[in-house]
Amino acid sequence: MLEVKNLHKKFGSVEILKGIHFHINKGEVVAVLGSSGSGKTTLLRCLSFLEKADHGEIIFDDFHKDITQIRPKEIRQLRMKMGFVFQNYNLFRNKTAFQNVMEGLRIAQKVPEPQAKEIAVNTLKKVGMLERSDYYPDQLSGGQQQRVAIARAIALSPKVILFDEPTSALDPELTGEVLDVMKMLAREGTTMVVVTHEMGFAQEVANRIIFMDGGRIAADQPSKEFFTSPQDENIKRFLRRTLADYDYTI
Amino acid sequence: MSERLLDILLSSFPKLLLACLRATIPLTVIIFAVSLVLGFLLALVQIMDIKGLKRFARIYIWIFRGTPLLVQLYIIFFGLPSIGITLDAFPAAVIAFSLNNAAYNSETIRSAILSVPQGQTEAGYMVGLNYRQIMMRIVLPQAARVAFPTLSNSVISLTKDTSLVASITVVELFKTAQRIASVYFEPFALYCEAALIYLLLNTLLTFLQSYLEKKLVWKPVERTKHFTKAA
Numbered sequence: 001m002l003e004v005k006n007l008h009k010k011f012g013s014v015e016i017l018k019g020i021h022f023h024i025n026k027g028e029v030v031a032v033l034g035s036s037g038s039g040k041t042t043l044l045r046c047l048s049f050l051e052k053a054d055h056g057e058i059i060f061d062d063f064h065k066d067i068t069q070i071r072p073k074e075i076r077q078l079r080m081k082m083g084f085v086f087q088n089y090n091l092f093r094n095k096t097a098f099q100n101v102m103e104g105l106r107i108a109q110k111v112p113e114p115q116a117k118e119i120a121v122n123t124l125k126k127v128g129m130l131e132r133s134d135y136y137p138d139q140l141s142g143g144q145q146q147r148v149a150i151a152r153a154i155a156l157s158p159k160v161i162l163f164d165e166p167t168s169a170l171d172p173e174l175t176g177e178v179l180d181v182m183k184m185l186a187r188e189g190t191t192m193v194v195v196t197h198e199m200g201f202a203q204e205v206a207n208r209i210i211f212m213d214g215g216r217i218a219a220d221q222p223s224k225e226f227f228t229s230p231q232d233e234n235i236k237r238f239l240r241r242t243l244a245d246y247d248y249t250i
Numbered sequence: 251m252s253e254r255l256l257d258i259l260l261s262s263f264p265k266l267l268l269a270c271l272r273a274t275i276p277l278t279v280i281i282f283a284v285s286l287v288l289g290f291l292l293a294l295v296q297i298m299d300i301k302g303l304k305r306f307a308r309i310y311i312w313i314f315r316g317t318p319l320l321v322q323l324y325i326i327f328f329g330l331p332s333i334g335i336t337l338d339a340f341p342a343a344v345i346a347f348s349l350n351n352a353a354y355n356s357e358t359i360r361s362a363i364l365s366v367p368q369g370q371t372e373a374g375y376m377v378g379l380n381y382r383q384i385m386m387r388i389v390l391p392q393a394a395r396v397a398f399p400t401l402s403n404s405v406i407s408l409t410k411d412t413s414l415v416a417s418i419t420v421v422e423l424f425k426t427a428q429r430i431a432s433v434y435f436e437p438f439a440l441y442c443e444a445a446l447i448y449l450l451l452n453t454l455l456t457f458l459q460s461y462l463e464k465k466l467v468w469k470p471v472e473r474t475k476h477f478t479k480a481a
């Protein structure tokens with residue numbers, strides 16, 4: 001469904017992505033793992049055009065184009081099919097939870113008011129935030145803000161949702177409520193790319209793991225395989241380190 | 251206080267008040283409105299990185315912030331006639347003050363816009379908004395709240411700075427006080443009275459500021475503390 005080929009990205013003279021081939025099929029949950037600085041965020045940002053790639057191709061359903069040649073109008077159309085959940089939520093601070101969800105529906109997708117309201121109510125209910133509809137982001141906890149941010153993304157019925165470490169800005173006791181919402185989405189068959197440090201989530205929920213190392217994809221395999229028979233020394237080391245943390249926090 | 255002095259003060263009070271209403275307040279309002287629009291445009295061309303205009307804005311701000319307002323006023327009122335441009339005192343005052351205040355306001359507005367985190371814009375793009383919609387609906391409302399106290403401050407400064415235009419013969423509050431003072435030889439009393447009226451005017455403005463500030467706040471007034479993240 002969504003695919004990039006031979007994606008390259010430099011910041012200044014430093015090459016951060018060194019030829020990424022990445023694809024995701026409908027209904028899949030792909031977890032992107034890798035140590036800090038390996039380029040996970042940059043990959044998601046290039047996929048959503050928040051960062052301009054230097055080289056590569058993008059394929060989204062029947063759309064296929066050189067990623068550097070893409071026009072602003074096409075970017076907007078592609079973004080309409082994507083949701084993005086940020087590490088630090090990025091809820092619109094001048095709008096209530098409800099208005100945050102309404103914004104894209106009313107202004108970008110031009111959904112008529114009554115339908116938009118119904119969708120907003122339903123999605124907020126789904127993430128358990130309906131009672132807090134009229135709260136401003138500053139009045140919500142991190143976990144609540146992230147749930148509203150997820151509602152804002154799914155309200156627009158994107159074909160794929162990109163998550164960039166959705167729980168890593170949260171206090172440990174708040175990660176559960178956000179992960180639960182994401183698990184529910186996965187059960188419903190939502191297509192998701194999730195950059196995460198939550199090994200539990202990657203093991204239990206993801207169908208496939210992509211492991212990034214130094215700007216390359218070092219492993220791309222079914223979740224079970226990845227954890228039971230790691231391919232190389234770097235992955236083994238990464239797993240030893242992170243799974244040790246994971247066991248420890250449980 | 252002698253009876254004569256009291257009489258002078260009482261009889262000049264309405265004259266000073268009238269000068270304030272007729273000249274000081276209109277000057278302030280017009281100058282503020284013009285300089286706000288100009289300042290906004292100067293800020294916007296810099297934010298949007300429009301090549302030639304951005305450079306123009308930087309040079310403009312450099313000049314108008316780097317030279318004294320009184321000198322600018324004199325150049326426009328006394329200087330321009332020598333190259334064939336003669337202006338009445340009032341429009342000359344409006345032009346000089348507006349150009350000067352625009353330079354300051356643009357810096358206030360620019361930094362307020364830049365204070366809105368990049369993530370707000372990115373989130374706007376990801377829900378499908380375009381640049382104009384993001385500016386109008388997300389960034390500028392947030393920037394307005396940041397800029398408001400500083401802009402209020404500049405209005406308060408402006409009411410007082412308009413007293414400078416007395417020096418180019420505009421008969422506003424201060425000029426009126428000067429005239430009466432020279433008739434009765436009572437500078438101390440008259441200038442104190444003028445100061446009092448400026449103080450009254452700015453007291454009103456301060457009330458207006460705090461009223462508007464409450465309206466600009468998008469949070470409900472009652473904040474429920476325990477829902478915000480602890481510590």
Ligand SMILES: Nc1ncnc2c1ncn2[C@@H]1O[C@H](COP(=O)(O)OP(=O)(O)OP(=O)(O)O)[C@@H](O)[C@H]1O
Nearest residue numbers: 011012016034035036037038039040041042043165
């Ligand atoms: N805007 C930028 N300008 C310059 N360098 C950048 C920029 N964004 C990221 N980088 C660099 O790119 C590299 C990869 O960053 P990226 O954020 O993609 O890593 P990551 O895998 O998401 O790491 P983390 O797990 O810490 O979030 C880092 O070395 C980072 O310093």
Ligand SMILES: [Mg+2]
Nearest residue numbers: 040041042165
């Ligand atoms: Mg990252």
